[in-house]
Amino acid sequence: xxxxxxxxxxxxxxxxxxxxxxxxxxxxxxxxxxxxxxxxxxxxxxxxxxxxxxxxxxxxxxxxxxxxxxxxxxxxxxxxxxxxxxxxxxxxxxxxxxxxxxxxxxxxxxxxxxxxxxxxxxxxxxxxxxxxxxxxxxxxxxxxxxxx
Amino acid sequence: xxxxxxxxxxxxxxxxxxxxxxxxxxxxxxxxxxxxxxxxxxxxxxxxxxxxxxxxxxxxxxxxxxxxxxxxxxxxxxxxxxxxxxxxxxxxxxxxxxxxxxxxxxxxxxxxxxxxxxxxxxxxxxxxxxxxxxxxxxxxxxxxxxxxxxxxxxxxxxxxxxxxxxxxxxxxxxxxxxxxxxxxxxxxxxxxxxxxxxxxxxxxxxxxxxxxxxxxxxxxxxxxxxxxxxxxxxxxxxxxxxxxxxxxxxxxxxxxxxxxxxxxxxxxxxxxxxxxxxxxxxxxxxxxxxxxxxxxxxxxxxxxxxxxxxxx
Numbered sequence: 447x448x449x450x451x452x453x454x455x456x457x458x459x460x461x462x463x464x465x466x467x468x469x470x471x472x473x474x475x476x477x478x479x480x481x482x483x484x485x486x487x488x489x490x491x492x493x494x495x496x497x498x499x500x501x502x503x504x505x506x507x508x509x510x511x512x513x514x515x516x517x518x519x520x521x522x523x524x525x526x527x528x529x530x531x532x533x534x535x536x537x538x539x540x541x542x543x544x545x546x547x548x549x550x551x552x553x554x555x556x557x558x559x560x561x562x563x564x565x566x567x568x569x570x571x572x573x574x575x576x577x578x579x580x581x582x583x584x585x586x587x588x589x590x591x592x593x594x
Numbered sequence: 595x596x597x598x599x600x601x602x603x604x605x606x607x608x609x610x611x612x613x614x615x616x617x618x619x620x621x622x623x624x625x626x627x628x629x630x631x632x633x634x635x636x637x638x639x640x641x642x643x644x645x646x647x648x649x650x651x652x653x654x655x656x657x658x659x660x661x662x663x664x665x666x667x668x669x670x671x672x673x674x675x676x677x678x679x680x681x682x683x684x685x686x687x688x689x690x691x692x693x694x695x696x697x698x699x700x701x702x703x704x705x706x707x708x709x710x711x712x713x714x715x716x717x718x719x720x721x722x723x724x725x726x727x728x729x730x731x732x733x734x735x736x737x738x739x740x741x742x743x744x745x746x747x748x749x750x751x752x753x754x755x756x757x758x759x760x761x762x763x764x765x766x767x768x769x770x771x772x773x774x775x776x777x778x779x780x781x782x783x784x785x786x787x788x789x790x791x792x793x794x795x796x797x798x799x800x801x802x803x804x805x806x807x808x809x810x811x812x813x814x815x816x817x818x819x820x821x822x823x824x825x826x827x828x829x830x831x832x833x834x835x836x837x838x839x840x841x842x843x844x845x846x847x848x849x850x851x852x853x854x855x856x857x858x859x860x861x862x863x864x865x866x867x868x869x870x871x872x873x874x875x876x877x878x879x880x881x882x883x884x885x886x887x888x889x890x891x892x893x894x895x896x897x898x899x900x901x902x903x904x905x906x
Contacts, residue, residue: 455775455776455777456776457771457777457778459694459771459773462770462778464692464693464694464695465699465700467699468699469692469693471699472688472693473689475689476689479685479686479689482685483682483686486860490853490858493853504629507854508626508666511666511667512667515671515848518668518670518671518849524849527847528847530846530849538853538854542846542851545678545842545856546846548682548842549678549681549839550839551685552685552836552839553839570763574703574704574707578707578710581711581714581840582843585710585841
């Protein structure tokens with residue numbers, strides 16, 4: 447493929463290729479997002495139409511969704527942190543799996559970049575990816591706490 | 595489509611947007627079915643998704659002030675849902691933008707690292723402060739966004755004569771083909787250190803209010819750092835996908851993500867955004883933008899008055 451000069455006009459978009467790490471990140475992010483969204487929709491439909499019994503009955507939601515989260519947890523008996531996993535068989539709580547996949551999609555995409563950057567000898571960006579993953583994992587860990 | 599017809603279509607969209615909000619503003623009728631509010635929320639988010647694209651703002655920016663102001667849900671859950679709305683939209687758009695060079699991974703990574711770390715602090719702060727304080731601050735921020743939208747200038751291709759040392763070290767440059775002109779555009783950035791500091795502050799706001807932060811990311815990338823407007827908008831989405839991921843985990847861990855609020859919002863907004871993207875050519879963006887400024891002005895005033903107890 448012929449190189450395209452800067453500022454050239456009538457350029458075919460496909461003639462410009464983006465860096466390989468950018469394309470790899472796009473691919474991983476796309477699949478992670480698709481999977482997370484598909485799971486979220488399926489699980490929510492099962493919950494919404496009552497196929498799977500929820501922890502908080504539908505009819506009780508209007509009593510609790512106007513409470514601050516600390517009072518909501520007391521009123522519903524739900525734990526904070528990763529305690530929700532114990533209730534993941536319930537229709538409403540199962541939705542958090544899809545939400546977790548969406549919030550974690552970037553972690554897998556970032557980890558997929560590390561070997562590529564290291565092969566290129568780009569330790570700086572490999573380190574940035576690892577640091578970003580560490581930040582996301584710290585946020586996900588539930589170690590940081592605050593509340594009303 | 596003639597301009598007046600496009601404007602009429604835009605007005606209809608905004609009326610549709612206002613209708614669920616108005617309905618929600620009224621006291622809930624006794625004995626109303628439980629699904630009424632989620633259904634209204636889905637409808638409102640669908641319309642917000644349609645207008646957000648032509649207006650050039652993220653759906654999360656509309657979501658938190660409107661839903662927080664006019665729906666009966668506690669602000670904790672609204673912010674949690676707002677983050678997920680912004681996250682899902684950013685994740686869905688990012689792959690295509692990355693492949694086309696309209697989002698730059700190299701530019702996004704250092705900025706997102708600082709912003710996502712500070713967004714955790716913002717999220718913790720937002721969940722620790724009294725709701726009246728957060729609501730008042732939200733009102734002020736939304737009114738600030740209105741002012742920014744009304745007066746801010748944009749530079750499609752800012753002139754960056756020379757990159758600074760930091761941006762050279764981080765290789766913050768790229769190339770894309772402008773779809774409108776089919777011109778090859780090579781870009782680089784400057785004022786990288788200032789940009790990094792600004793993104794620290796943007797992360798706090800994104801985590802604290804759950805409103806996404808495209809309204810702040812784009813001017814910072816475009817006007818401050820000198821990235822082309824399209825690259826700024828695309829990279830902003832990529833930064834948001836990382837920042838909102840870390841803040842969203844804080845809300846999940848605190849129990850502030852209620853699926854019956856979050857999931858209809860995400861689905862409604864994403865379906866609306868697909869239609870909004872198709873209407874981009876037929877709707878006049880500036881008309882929609884002015885109307886969205888009006889809606890945000892109202893929602894910002896509502897949040898301010900709710901937070902101060904004037905209009906509880």
